[in-house]
Amino acid sequence: MKFSLLFWGLLAVSVIHQTAAEIFTSLQNVKQAIRVERDLIDHLRTYIGQESERLDDIKRFFTKVSDLHAQLYESSAAATTNPLVAFTLIKRLQSEWLNIVYSNEAQENTQAFRSSFEKEEAERPKVEDLRGAAKGLMRLQDVYALQVSGLVRGRFQSIINGEAVDVCFPRVSVSLSGDDCFLVGKVAYEQEDYYHSVQWLEEAVRLFRAAGGQWSLEDEGTLEDALDHLAFSHFKTGNVTYALSLSHELLHHNPLNGRVLQNIEKYEKLLVAAGPPRVDGLKRPSSTYLRTRQVYERLCRTQGSQPMHFKNHQLFCDFFSNNHPVLLLRPVRREVLSLQPYVVLYHDFVTEAEAEGIKKLARPGLRRSVVAAGEKQATVDYRISQSAWLKGSVGSIIGKLDQRITMLTGLNVTHPHGEHLQVVNYGIGGHYEPHFDHATSLSSPVFKLKTGNRMATFMIYLSSVEAGGSTAFIHANFSVPVVEVNNDRIQPLFLTSGEDEAAQDEYEIPAGLNYDRKHLKQA
Template structure:
């Protein structure tokens, strides 16, 4: 019965259509939902076991009754068949009762019910793509954090260069030989023999020390076979030969293995190079090989970086940004770096706000995409799910927009900023080194005509026990996840050119469920052709996020005056004073005189007023 049920599960997963791609592995929320799905399967399995237990109890009772008859009445020295009642019951049992036991369909009915329950839940269960994605997640953690595979198999996160665990779990779980075989098989199918060797070796070690279970997909013979070929592909022919000979002890009639043994022996006799058993495995090159070492070193770094203690210009303070709204309740600011300018605002959101953001983002989570030429596509170097929230989604979105404006002085309303993007990372979820700003004219950002991304703010909505830091590759520092804090940096220089020092990455999450507003508010520098008629058709003013709230209020005030035709000389001088200190002292002289002259000429076209500009 058990093997029948297991066989069905395995065959179902193996024969799943390729086009049915699951993306459960890209989000820990989806993984949590899988936990709920398995609980339901457990409930169905309990019912199945109860029915099967009752069926077996009935069979045991029948067995007990029949054996007691043979031990009793049929074991009498006198002829047992002389008793007509006993003879009748014997005939009846053999003709009817034994038939019911042998040909009972109750077992088939029980397993049929379980299979139907399983099929009803199949849309919420992991797909083959999820199994592959989860395996890649383990290999990613192995690589980025330099973890020892054997310790990882035992449920520990121990680095090869450090005997102390990178992080200790309160409750750990171990991988079986079959688990290791499946991880190795994923790498093997991609011809990634570096990882397949390491994981198949663990599979062989564990299979040797345990008995095969019917729910296993792999066997010791399978692991030996795949490990031998993986060693052959990496040039370790002598070890491939040794493993193949061991495999023949378990499967002496396997012609293919006999052929491999002959081939390996011939290659060794020819004294071909790279046949030593002491070869060092070489890790395959990644997409970002040039920055890989720096990226991984930063991800492995815990806490603050040494540069934080060497630079006296870095400090912490209570920050108001000159805003009256923050005067009585300033925000805690930590200057992380000056080049690039990176700052961490502690306690930027409350627990309740973070919970609401996660709640309203959940239904809209979809696989995160990256720029691919002029289009967008999913990629292995970004494993997460994202959702976009408008201000109408919940009042907390509007509050966060206002808070971001207060601490940055930037206009975060569309079209000058993107909508709030909420991200949930998956198994080993990460985002490899990238720029937030566009580096090519073919970027979708330019196609949307929203301008390039000037700045980024990222808010951490959940704690992470290990991993998940934000690493700035060229600037050589990383920032660990700080729950409810917001990380802010400028992507562009003042001249509009991209700052290469903002190349950053989201390190893989080792332990935890990482939620963040990753790249959630991207402030756009609007091109000179993107103009808005603010006051009058004759007055064209650049609608840029660089305008302070004072200038924006001033524009609205002039618009009101023009509409009501109440312009007088008594109050325009204080307004010029505000404009003077906001733009003129900010060294934006050309914009100051251009805006001032056009506004005054339109609202009060007198020569005296126009000439007054020369005296200001």
């Protein structure tokens, strides 16, 4: 029997080329996007200053010409007989007005601003990032049963006993605009996910109405756009009556829209033919993980049966040395959380300084996490994160970490007996849905390569989150929340594989979460 270390997932993740459209998959990249916008703010400040100077010149010219008309042409008929006055009038009309109207200064200022903006293009989010971020918000909404009306106001609320209750109090937050809500709803709409599109577009319409339908220069959507998408979303969910009402409102804003007229005619015929339809309410779209989704999400919101584990006398806390000479005088605090599967929490294992050092080493190598797709690897929506491999030779900190793991587990975790350390950073609504750590198919490359299947995981929390971040054990019906940093020390979680379907509930609200993971496997 031999032991080695593997990454949390179906297969070890290889380094793939990173594109700019990966920002939403890692909050480390979101932090970098903040720097990009700061640079753009500086460019915009320069542009505003240049345009202000240009407009000041135009205002000065306007004042000069207006004053001349007030003083000369309107008050004295003799002005037309004065050759000096006539000359300056002709010069202004033939030269000065042309210089003002056809000035290249505005174009030069705009071009300079655009050039500065385009230099940041490689670092700016792509359309895929916007869609991914919107999907992340919808995942948070679902998993934590959050109210869209609360999210719009910058609050994370769930309905508990019929009342909206804050389930998270982030240190900073923002409210969303009508255009923000429209874009989230539009992403759902384009996926034919009308469950989410209705909720977000309802808020978009409400906010656009509250603004009097006024359009801002930076907005993509309008009240008419939101009404159009919302009406069709309600039609697709069976609420034809409300779809008709919204279409009439849309027609009021755009009376010549032939498509809306056709929709109104269609809805009216449906209502006449079938009568007022029964509306059963919104239903969430199906999921490939529908079998475990309810349990998974409940464990993300609660700890399941864990709060009652203290009643199990087979579970305990102690000071553990594993009979290793180094640990005999300084044993590690061990908390046995579960026997089936075997899950242990070790306290004060890594210092905060070491955690920061690991994250610093990992940042340059972070790439989109993938999963096995046959003998290939692919990115998927049910796993949103970025990963990086760290060899023991990268820094002494990695070697020391390997030694510590060996002391606690008695397993040889160094290469080639073990794979390299894996660092994972989760993005907006980042997660890894229910999955087995070990390979379950005999066609898996794990068996073809004869490297052995996974038997255990050693997972280290490198940072805390304001909410979320649990690891859920679906069949064992409990979850382990993120363990906060105490006294500059960080806690790892050791668990055996093959006995439960685990899920990474790295749904974060809103801070980032980093993990170190090592998988132990046997041949």
